[in-house]
Amino acid sequence: MAFERVGVVGLGTMGAGIAEVFARAGLRVIGVEADAEALARGRGLLERSTARAVDKGRLPAERRAEILGRVTLTTSRDDLREADLVVEAIPEILDYKISLFRDLDGVCKPETVLATNTSSLPVTALAAATGRPGRVVGMHFFNPAPVMRLVEVVRTVMSDADAVSDISALATRLGKTAVTVGDRAGFVVNRLLLPYLNHAALLMEQGIAGRDDIDVAMTRGAGLPMGPFALLDLIGLDTAYEVMEVLFDETRDRRHAPAPLLRELVTAGRLGRKSGRGFYGAEQARAQGPGRSGVITFDVAGPGADELAGRLGAAGFARSGEDPDVVLRFSDRPVVEHAVRLSDPSRMVGVHLVGDEVAELARTALTSDTAAGAAVDLMKVAGRAPVPCKDRAGFVVDALMLPYLNDAVRMHDAGYASAADIDAAMRLGCGYPAGPFEMLESIGLARARDGLRALYAEYRDPAFAPAPLLDQLVTAGATEFPRR
Ligand SMILES: NC(=O)c1ccc[n+]([C@@H]2O[C@H](COP(=O)([O-])OP(=O)(O)OC[C@H]3O[C@@H](n4cnc5c(N)ncnc54)[C@H](O)[C@@H]3O)[C@@H](O)[C@H]2O)c1
Structure with a gap:
């Protein structure tokens, strides 16, 4: 079916943008708003967005006039009679949407496709409200x-x-x-992204690492464009909370229960950028300053020890097996078992390098403030952003990243979407540098599986147990994820 006339109902943040997308592609657009005031707001959004594109040199001025000329704005749903497709973008309230779909079903031609831009409501419930359930789909921009x-x-x-x-x-x-x-709460992107963001809030709540440190770990360490707390502020904590509620309602998975910290901030009116404050306030993320130059002696053990010792030695810090201020222990697992073998366990700090820029610094229950502080300073000298955290399986990056990758494997294995589609969705929907299957391959399937086993052993959360498909691929010696 060729779509030439398209209706967009609700010209808010999303609807105005969707109307612009259709008009830019040469379709005629009928934009419908609730009343004259909202219509004027919608027109303003459309005009400003296209004017910005002209200002930035991305759109010739005459093209802008053509685009705006293709859009008719109205407050009457009856004007949608001739539309080939109607996309709904009114607020995320099921009753409103059901009533709108009933109306549209009465107004539009029988062959018109009715689409919803809902992020989390069941498309099936909207389809069932019409006499044309076969022609109702989600179109989630x-x-x-x-x-x-x-x-x-x-x-x-x-x-x-x-x-x-x-x-x-x-x-x-x-x-x-x-x-x-398929019609599952959160579709692909929100289903994979929001539990990861929620998990970050839980790690902070459990004191495993601080807000800025988690954001630094995930950007400079894991290479994501934004840290989870900066992203939550952008999405809006209230929106994130609501999506988590919907996910939890469908899955009853404890990990999908919104983090209590999210609820607290939402109740306090700290919704993120839209209210001026969320996880972050007016201040910027903490800058990583240069390290302290005081005298610190250290010892270091584990794979990678000699290279670090060389770097720190070149910077004038002395390695001492005798009475060091701090004993750095390279490990991708908790280090408390190494600490208890020292004559003074309070000096041990675990070191886990992530990418080229970050060092997670794991503090055990026994680590002293002096040793923890010395480790932070030494890492800055060594040219890495220190991410202090508790001595827990996965530290920060693996604890957040591996369950997300595991969820993607389970989603694929359940037949919900192909690996290639899930990769594309996360790259394009979140601006991630790679999709989860691509990330799994670069981390190494076996390392990911083993990291998940360690997380499962620590937290006993069934969701952290490696997906059977991942486990089988590792057993079979695969290093790539099959793209079927
Ligand atoms: N904001 C996002 O980042 C985002 C992303 C993807 C999907 N969505 C989904 O898009 C939908 C709209 O979200 P939004 O952020 O654009 O909301 P919004 O509040 O910015 O806009 C909603 C618009 O709908 C209008 N409206 C309300 N009732 C109406 C009616 N009966 N008839 C016509 N217009 C009506 C309102 O006047 C308002 O302009 C929601 O379902 C949301 O879940 C939002």
């Missing part, structure tokens, strides 16, 4: 819609195959990458 290249196309058990493939083809015509998924 990302914010800002004109920029983000991903569209999750959601098919329900009732969707006609051609409606789904027509909408995917339309997304491609819009210059987007379409990923077709």
Whole structure:
């Protein structure tokens, strides 16, 4: 089916962007708002967004006029009578959406496809509210819609195959990458991203590491474009909380229960950027200053010890087996078992290097403040951002990253989406440098499996147990994830 006239209902943050995307691709757009005031706001969003594109030299001024000329704005749903497709982007409240879909079903031609941009509500419930459930799908754009290249196309058990493939083809015509998924809470991106963000809030709540340290670990260590707390502030803590609630309702997985810290901040009105404060306030993330130059003696053990000793020695710090201020122990596992073998266990700090820039510094229950401080200073001298954390399985990066990768494997193994689609969704939907399967391959399937086993042994959370498929691939000696 060729879509030429498209309706967009609700011209807020998302709807205005979606209307722009359609108009840019040459389609005629009928934008519907609730009342005249909201309509004027929607028009303002559309005009400002396209004006910005002209200012930045991304859009010729005459093209802007053409784009705006293709959009008709109205407060009457009856104007959608001739639309080939209607995309709904009104607030995330199921009752509102059901009532809108009933109305649209009465107004639109029988062959019109009705799509929802919902992030978390069941598309099936909207389809069931109409007399054309086969022609109801999800068309989930990302914010800002004109920029983000991903569209999750959601098919329900009732969707006609051609409606789904027509909408995917339309997304491609819009210059987007379409990923077709089933109707499960959170689809691909939110289902994988939000539990990871929630987990970061739990790690902070458990005192395993601090806000800035976790953000540094995930950006400079794991190479993500934003740390979890900066990202939560951007998404909005209230939105994140609501998505977690929806995920929990569907899965009853304890990890999907919103972190109590999220609830507390939301209740306190700290919603993130939209309210001026969230995890971060007005201040910027802490700058990593140069290290202290005082006299510190150290010893170091484990794989990588000699290289670090050489670097620290060159900077004038003395290695001493006798009476060091701190004993650095390289390990990718908790180090307390090494600490108890020292004559003074309070001096031991675990070191786990992540990427080229970060060193996680694990403090056991016995580590003294002096030793912990000395380890931080030495790491700065060695040219690495120190990430102090508790001596727990996975420290920070593996504890956050491996369960996310495991969730992706389980999602694929459940037949929900292909590995290639999940990779594309996370790259394009989150701006990640690589998708989860690509990340698994670069970490090493065996190392990921073993790290998950260690996390499971520590926390006994079934979700941390390596996905059977991952385990089998490692047993089979695979180093790549099969793309079926
Ligand atoms: N904001 C995001 O990052 C994002 C990303 C992807 C999907 N979504 C989803 O998109 C939808 C809209 O979110 P948003 O952030 O754009 O919300 P928003 O509050 O910015 O916009 C909603 C708009 O709908 C209008 N509206 C309300 N009732 C209406 C009605 N009966 N008829 C016509 N217009 C009506 C409102 O006036 C408002 O302009 C939600 O389902 C949300 O889950 C949001």
